Amino acid sequence: MWVVIWAALAQAGVTVTLPGTDTEVVFETAATSEVEGAMADLSARKFDDATRRFGALADASNNADLRYLQAISAYEGGQMRLADQACTQGLAANPAHAPLLSLRGLVLADLGKGDEALASLDKAAAARPDPGLGARIALNRGVVHLDRGEATFAFNDFTEARSMAEKLGDTATSATATDNLLLVAALRGGAASASSTDPMGAVADKLRKGDVAGAKSALPAAPADRRGNVRFLIAKANIARAEGRLDDAVASLVDARRLAEEGGLVRERAATLAQLGVVYGVAGKYDLAVDLLQEAITLVTGTSFRTNELTYRVEAGRMSVHQGDTLGAEGQLAVGRKLAPQLEDPLGVARLDELEGLILAKKGNLTAAAVAFDRAIAVFDGRGDWAEAARIAAGAVEVAVTDPAALTKAEKRATDLFVKAGDPLGPAHVKIAEGLGQAHQGYADQALRSFAEAAKAAEAQATKRGAQVAVIAREDAAQTLLSLGRSADSAAKAKEFGLEQVLADHEKYEVAKAGYETARKAFDQGRWAEARTGFDSAYTALTQIGELGYADKARRGRAWATYNATVGKPPAEAFPVWQGLIEEATLLRDLELRARAMGAGALDGAELGRKEALLSLRAAGDEAERMGLVTLAGQVLAKRSTLEPALDDRVAAARRAWGLSANATGVYAMYAVAVDLYNADRYAEARSIADEILPHAGALATQVTEVRDAARDAAP
Numbered sequence: 108m109w110v111v112i113w114a115a116l117a118q119a120g121v122t123v124t125l126p127g128t129d130t131e132v133v134f135e136t137a138a139t140s141e142v143e144g145a146m147a148d149l150s151a152r153k154f155d156d157a158t159r160r161f162g163a164l165a166d167a168s169n170n171a172d173l174r175y176l177q178a179i180s181a182y183e184g185g186q187m188r189l190a191d192q193a194c195t196q197g198l199a200a201n202p203a204h205a206p207l208l209s210l211r212g213l214v215l216a217d218l219g220k221g222d223e224a225l226a227s228l229d230k231a232a233a234a235r236p237d238p239g240l241g242a243r244i245a246l247n248r249g250v251v252h253l254d255r256g257e258a259t260f261a262f263n264d265f266t267e268a269r270s271m272a273e274k275l276g277d278t279a280t281s282a283t284a285t286d287n288l289l290l291v292a293a294l295r296g297g298a299a300s301a302s303s304t305d306p307m308g309a310v311a312d313k314l315r316k317g318d319v320a321g322a323k324s325a326l327p328a329a330p331a332d333r334r335g336n337v338r339f340l341i342a343k344a345n346i347a348r349a350e351g352r353l354d355d356a357v358a359s360l361v362d363a364r365r366l367a368e369e370g371g372l373v374r375e376r377a378a379t380l381a382q383l384g385v386v387y388g389v390a391g392k393y394d395l396a397v398d399l400l401q402e403a404i405t406l407v408t409g410t411s412f413r414t415n416e417l418t419y420r421v422e423a424g425r426m427s428v429h430q431g432d433t434l435g436a437e438g439q440l441a442v443g444r445k446l447a448p449q450l451e452d453p454l455g456v457a458r459l460d461e462l463e464g465l466i467l468a469k470k471g472n473l474t475a476a477a478v479a480f481d482r483a484i485a486v487f488d489g490r491g492d493w494a495e496a497a498r499i500a501a502g503a504v505e506v507a508v509t510d511p512a513a514l515t516k517a518e519k520r521a522t523d524l525f526v527k528a529g530d531p532l533g534p535a536h537v538k539i540a541e542g543l544g545q546a547h548q549g550y551a552d553q554a555l556r557s558f559a560e561a562a563k564a565a566e567a568q569a570t571k572r573g574a575q576v577a578v579i580a581r582e583d584a585a586q587t588l589l590s591l592g593r594s595a596d597s598a599a600k601a602k603e604f605g606l607e608q609v610l611a612d613h614e615k616y617e618v619a620k621a622g623y624e625t626a627r628k629a630f631d632q633g634r635w636a637e638a639r640t641g642f643d644s645a646y647t648a649l650t651q652i653g654e655l656g657y658a659d660k661a662r663r664g665r666a667w668a669t670y671n672a673t674v675g676k677p678p679a680e681a682f683p684v685w686q687g688l689i690e691e692a693t694l695l696r697d698l699e700l701r702a703r704a705m706g707a708g709a710l711d712g713a714e715l716g717r718k719e720a721l722l723s724l725r726a727a728g729d730e731a732e733r734m735g736l737v738t739l740a741g742q743v744l745a746k747r748s749t750l751e752p753a754l755d756d757r758v759a760a761a762r763r764a765w766g767l768s769a770n771a772t773g774v775y776a777m778y779a780v781a782v783d784l785y786n787a788d789r790y791a792e793a794r795s796i797a798d799e800i801l802p803h804a805g806a807l808a809t810q811v812t813e814v815r816d817a818a819r820d821a822a823p
Contacts, residue, residue: 123146128240130206188735205235216250228244228251250287256413268280294414306326316492424437440462460486468544484496536561618648709726
């Protein structure tokens with residue numbers, strides 16, 4: 108299919124095939140070099156450069172094909188907000204542009220807006236796309252249905268996409284469809300199969316089977332694109348967690364979260380939060396784990412990421428049980444049970460069975476708990492996911508401690524599964540589970556001995572992971588001692604098991620955590636100064652005892668309390684605070700706080716007449732727009748439109764401000780540049796802007812009308 112754009116076709120132009128389609132577009136000579144340069148950037152995977160260059164070309168021409176190239180560059184670079192914005196602008200110019208409709212469907216799917224995504228894909232199919240794009244539309248529909256747990260619909264879409272692609276000889280689309288059919292089979296409960304085109308999926312498959320060495324060898328080099336890099340960092344973190352390198356796992360996940368937030372990658376951002384929760388749960392920091400998992404749940408609730416939501420709710424419920432919050436766990440189970448019938452997800456049902464077993468055990472209904480665990484173990488063992496099955500089997504050990512025969516049987520099953528998973532720390536895990544069960548039943552002495560045996564077995568492996576498991580065993584022992592209360596007997600037991608320091612640190616942790624919770628309540632009630640002081644004290648105390656997870660949250664809370672306390676203060680007073688907050692937010696890798704502090708600092712700097720104000724406004728506007736902070740970006744761009752030395756740059760900034768938010772700020776910026784254009788004798792442009800903003804001018808309607816009329820009268 109040939110699509111010819113612009114008018115100068117008598118001259119030689121440049122022909123471009125729109126990526127993901129068979130559509131060829133011819134561009135006029137005047138744009139040739141810039142189009143070729145942008146296409147070279149896209150081919151070289153320099154996605155940010157390609158996005159910027161295609162965006163500038165599209166701004167100059169309002170051409171839908173160029174908007175598509177801008178959008179595909181942004182999408183491939185993992186910049187979802189910019190991709191969505193470019194799609195919207197392109198469709199405003201050409202509502203029936205099939206490639207844009209298809210791409211917007213994929214963008215909306217990545218944002219979790221499944222219904223809107225399917226509607227856009229339906230419109231793309233109705234626009235009679237070329238056959239190659241038709242195959243990708245079917246593929247994209249399957250992705251939406253897979254996210255929603257609709258395995259049958261996804262299977263039909265991926266099968267159709269593969270058939271269409273094979274007829275066209277499109278091996279890449281065919282291979283992707285085949286891999287997605289494997290995911291459908293796994294969703295339906297079949298054995299997981301390694302992907303031929305998705306190495307990160309292959310890493311996850313091996314980890315579920317307990318093959319850590321295989322997972323390490325399957326991990327590829329870090330991809331160049333943002334989305335791929337996020338998934339790479341998650342896979343890297345999961346390997347580190349499996350090896351007991353929890354600090355390394357956290358570091359990788361924090362980097363992944365930063366990249367996901369920066370690009371507006373909702374699915375990936377939720378995944379990083381959930382994985383951080385799991386890591387802190389492994390470390391026994393259940394309060395922090397629940398907080399992080401709840402953040403992930405909040406992100407995906409109400410979106411099309413329903414299978415993700417179910418998984419995260421089960422994990423949050425598991426952590427709540429360990430935290431002692433049975434009521435919270437029951438709440439997650441109840442929502443999960445309501446969600447599960449909407450999905451074709453037997454694995455999700457198995458995970459719910461595991462959670463139900465944990466809750467029943469906590470409530471003392473050990474027989475029913477054992478039955479629930481058995482159902483879950485059978486599913487994962489049957490799939491060959493032995494690491495998952497072993498973990499659940501360890502939970503079954505906890506509920507068997509009151510029956511010696513049942514305990515022996517449960518311990519053997521769990522140990523055998525850990526052997527299948529290739530985990531030499533299986534005996535330590537089983538002993539920890541036994542100790543937890545004994546502690547729950549009030550058998551304190553037996554529990555302490557089990558934890559001591561677990562620590563000894565873990566340390567015997569002489570690995571970092573073994574040392575980490577030993578720490579967990581001792582912390583569980585310390586928690587058991589704390590439940591006995593302060594007494595001569597508990598002190599003697601602490602000394603007997605070498606737990607004096609662990610117990611002391613645990614008590615300090617409880618005090619510091621209580622201080623953090625008090626500060627958080629003050630923050631929620633808008634008492635910023637009190638919250639800042641409380642977070643600061645908690646941060647100091649938590650850092651001293653090495654509780655870096657909660658210390659990071661306290662530090663983050665302190666920074667946000669400082670931000671909120673500074674908003675609205677006079678520029679001269681606030682400006683130094685913004686500078687410090689920009690540095691702090693950068694260290695915290697809190698991109699939203701950094702963008703907000705940069706915007707506030709740039710606006711106050713402009714008010715103070717600082718010489719670097721224009722540079723600060725340029726940087727702050729880009730940062731706010733990238734983070735999706737539309738109102739802030741509009742304010743910064745409006746201010747920038749008054750300071751740019753070149754008139755064309757002032758106009759461009761005003762137009763961006765207006766495009767982001769057609770409110771009073773955007774109106775005033777456009778009005779101001781319309782006056783500047785009139786004074787520069789550029790009457791047609793001044794009148795065009797005045798006509799555009801007049802319906803929204805409000806209190807400025809009289810002034811805008813005057814500019815319009817003056818420009819009309821002055822035009823030749």
